[in-house]
Amino acid sequence: MMDRHDRRPAADPDLEKRRLQRVHLEDPDVYRPLSVGVESEYRTDLERLRFTPSFARLADVTQVVTPGATDGVVHNRLTHSIKVTVVARSIAIALLRSSPPERLSALGGLNHVVCQVAAIAHDLGHPPFGHLxxxxxxxLARxxxxxxxxxxxxxxxxxIITELEVHDIGTDGLNLTAxxxxGVLKYPWGRFAVPDPHPTTWEERPRGAGRGIDGPGAGKFNAYVPDLGEMVSVIDLLGLEPGRQTLECAVMDLADDIAYSLHDLEDFHRSGVLQYSPIANEFRSWLRDRASLHLMASDELGRLGQIPGGSLERLRRRAEAKDRWVYDEELFAEAVRIIGADxxxxxxxxxYDGSMDSDRSISAFVGRWLDELVASARLNEHGGARAPLVTVAPLAWHQILVLKFIHQQFVLERPDLAMVQRGQASVLKHLVHMLDEWLSDRLDGRRAPQRLLDLVEVAEQGYRRVRDEEPWLLGNVDTTAVARMARGRGIIDYVASLSDSQAYAYSTRLGTTGSGVLWASGAL
Known part of the structure; x- marks a missing residue:
């Protein structure tokens, strides 16, 4: 039965058929009337994801703070994904209740179960140790x-969802609906190719299409070369405009932002990482000196380094330059004032001392702000490639920006975290090199883990297909280079599928010299 909250109109049954399309039709009645079939098909997707090993492993993949860093319970990628799912469902139901049905239909439709599917899946690709x-x-791959x-x-x-995970004999991927x-295509383009012209060349580039911190091409993208064809088929099937997310993906993206901005602060406060004095000094100094900071030239601001208020001013300038569709100077200042007080x-x-009073304080703050941010979600009427289809009220947008700033500025730059991360990076480098060396051993390579051998074979099939059908995507490379790329993709797929503890254990078995001992001791 159709969920009573799902009021998306069925004005275009052909569109719904395309949204329900699987790679292999398993049910001859897959296109049965919407009142009977839609929810069951999307819930099948949801349950397939929940039962995958890829989802289970997220319980042992660090969000930012490792479990040993605090006496309290901190978020991992699994608990984060579950909470993003709850937030995404709440946003979707609110939009279904408040938005004109014809508007939702014009934007391709909205289903709250698909929003949950996207949220459950959105972090499956995170490797051990998160962003590091x-x-x-x-x-290493490059x-x-x-x-x-x-x-x-x-x-x-x-x-993972289209190629590497499996759910039945004779299938590749989870065979989810279109x-x-x-729903996971937050950045629906490749690093260098698709669509043409590539978003990196657009006059107004979508969020994520700018150059990344390290390496050329788009900083964020959603398909490697062997998977571009699958991504294009989904985009074409649903008739999506180049560079545009679906409504469900936009809901998931916003839910991720909201959860990330609040739950990470909760973890950092419980762990004692966030220190009152430097953060309060930054906020008070910017509010007091904002007029003079505003007049300061960018090169002068950079030369002065970490002057009180300078980091918030740099944040304000980035928002002004990149997000003119929503940025407002007074709303930015109001967000700084409110977060400073609240x-x-x-x-x-x-x-935080572990007491019930401390727990009440941080829990009340998170709960109150979560409700307010979710309640402010709305369809975005602003045009432009950078503007998302779903956003929050302008003040809430600035508040999320400032909340995320706190942990980005006062946690991620900490030297003790950097030391832990250096050890973690060494573990991954060692693991990749040792697996490559093992596969190169003509006598012993066949005894490598069967999962690794399978992944290399899958990658070889993908790169051979691209070489034969779309060689321009690989550039001017010979057969040996293609084979090397395939092995590399298989090794990277294998290492990325490990949990944090598996990465340490496998690296140790392969002869690591002990890198990462700091991680195990919770050195944050």
Whole structure:
């Protein structure tokens, strides 16, 4: 039975058929009337994802703070994904209740179960050690194996659900509906190719299409070269405009932002990482000196380094330059004032001591802000490639920006975290090199883990197909280089599929010298 909250109109049954399309039709009645069939098909997708090993492993993949860093319970990628799912469902139901049905239909339709599917799946591609692992594997893929498109967590997620995970004999991928496959396409383009012209060349580039921190091409993208055809087929099937997310993907993207901005602060506060004095000084100094900071030239601001208020001013300037569709100077200042009073002076001023009072304080803050941010979600009427289809009220948008700034500025730059991450990067490098060496051993290579051998074979099939059908996507490379790329992709797929503890254990078995001991001791 159709969920009573799903009021998306069935004005275009052909569109719904396309959204329900699987790669292999398993049910001859897959196109039965919408009142009977839609929810069951999308819920099948949801349950397939929940039962995958890829989802289970997220319980042992670090969000940011490792479990040993605090006496309290902190988020991992699994708990984060579950909470994003709850937020995404809440946003979707609110939009279904408040938005004109014809508007939702014009934007391709909205289903709250598909939003949950997208949220459950969105972090499947995160490798061990989160974003640090992502950057490390990206460099290794490009430098060691000649994989121009390297590694990217969103592209890995799409590869997992369409190629690497399985649910039945004789199938590749989870065979999800087109709507669910499109739900994870936050950045629906390749690193260098598709669509043409590529978003990196657009006058107004979508979010994520700018150059990344390390390496050329789009900083964020959703498909590696062997998977571009699958991504294009989904986009074409649903009739999506180049560079555009589906509504369900936009809901998931916003839910991820909201959860990330609040739950990471909760973890950092409980772990004692966030210190009141430097954060309060930054906020108060910017509010006091904002007029003079605003007049300061960018090169002068950079030369002065970490002057109080300078980091918030740099954040304000980035928002002004990149997000003119929503940025407002007074709303930015109001967001700084509100968060300064509500979080810094009311919560952070009292150090977390593990007491019930401390738990009440941070839990009340998170719960109240979560409700307010979710309640402010709305369809975005602004045009432009950078503007998402679903957003929050302008003040809430600025508040999320400032909330995320706190942990980005006062946690991710900490030297003790950097030391832990250096050890983690060494573990991944060692693991990749040792697996490559093992596969190169003519006598012993066949005894490598069968999963690794399978993944290399899958990659070989993919790269051979591209070489034969679309060789321009690989550039001017010979057969030996293609084989090397295929092995590299298989190794990267294998390492990315490990949990944090598996990465340490496998690296140790292969002869690591002990890198990563700091991680095990919770050195944050």
């Amino acid at each position: 692992g992502e950057r490390t594997l990206d460099r 430098d060691e194996f000649g994989l121009a498109d390297g590694f990217e967590g969103n592209a890995q997620t799409f590869r 709507a669910s496959r499109a 979080f810094i002076d009311d919560v952070l001023a009292r150090p």
